[in-house]
Amino acid sequence: GNSVTQMEGPVTLSEEAFLTINCTYTATGYPSLFWYVQYPGEGLQLLLKATKADDKGSNKGFEATYRKETTSFHLEKGSVQVSDSAVYFCALKADSWGKLQFGAGTQVVVTP
Amino acid sequence: GAGVSQTPSNKVTEKGKYVELRCDPISGHTALYWYRQSLGQGPEFLIYFQGTGAADDSGLPNDRFFAVRPEGSVSTLKIQRTERGDSAVYLCASSSTGNTEAFFGQGTRLTVV
Numbered sequence: 001g002n003s004v005t006q007m008e009g010p011v012t013l014s015e016e017a018f019l020t021i022n023c024t025y026t027a028t029g030y031p032s033l034f035w036y037v038q039y040p041g042e043g044l045q046l047l048l049k050a051t052k053a054d055d056k057g058s059n060k061g062f063e064a065t066y067r068k069e070t071t072s073f074h075l076e077k078g079s080v081q082v083s084d085s086a087v088y089f090c091a092l093k094a095d096s097w098g099k100l101q102f103g104a105g106t107q108v109v110v111t112p
Numbered sequence: 113g114a115g116v117s118q119t120p121s122n123k124v125t126e127k128g129k130y131v132e133l134r135c136d137p138i139s140g141h142t143a144l145y146w147y148r149q150s151l152g153q154g155p156e157f158l159i160y161f162q163g164t165g166a167a168d169d170s171g172l173p174n175d176r177f178f179a180v181r182p183e184g185s186v187s188t189l190k191i192q193r194t195e196r197g198d199s200a201v202y203l204c205a206s207s208s209t210g211n212t213e214a215f216f217g218q219g220t221r222l223t224v225v
Contacts, residue, residue: 004154042218043115043116043203043216043217043218043219044155044203044205044216045216046213046214089154089155091154095168096211097143097160097162097167097168097211098143098145098160098207098211098212098214099145099157099160099168100145100147100155100157100214101157102154102155102156103154104152104153104154105152105153105154
């Protein structure tokens with residue numbers, strides 16, 4: 001079956017550091033890939049997405065590239081801020097409709 | 113409304129009791145999803161509605177769980193004979209169609225004691 005594996009947290013960084021959160025997936029066919037973010041006290045929000053191989057999703061300084069050859073969709077940001085502290089979820093959508101399959105989430109803590 | 117609204121935000125119930133969790137999707141959204149998020153885990157799919165009908169209920173864990181959406185808008189997730197293992201955050205999401213971005217509510221935290 002389909003699955004998403006992402007690196008365990010918490011990841012603790014200093015402000016302006018480089019952030020990478022690894023995500024790999026297993027799926028039949030050609031899923032769409034997503035990163036969602038959950039800020040403290042808020043609901044899940046879509047951060048970025050990519051729908052086909054080699055697509056790059058980007059938003060708010062975050063980027064992720066859909067790598068079919070390595071079945072990966074790693075999230076990166078060049079310079080994190082304290083406001084980026086949140087839980088980040090990698091997800092895939094393999095069905096033609098909207099059912100999402102999520103990884104376990106990675107908590108990121110950015111200190112001043 | 114402006115976003116997906118879930119009520120109550122918190123629910124504490126005794127083992128064996130019946131609970132109902134409500135979801136008000138974004139107005140006009142035909143697709144509605146329920147997910148369950150246990151502590152330290154990602155959300156797990158429960159059920160998907162397209163309009164009034166449940167198009168996919170493959171994620172419901174057993175027959176104690178049931179969901180309805182009688183008028184194609186508000187949905188209610190119903191859990192009978194609750195167990196301590198049902199404790200989790202129940203998330204609702206909606207999208208304009210089945211294949212567009214889903215918007216999530218803040219969830220209902222259910223605690224079974």
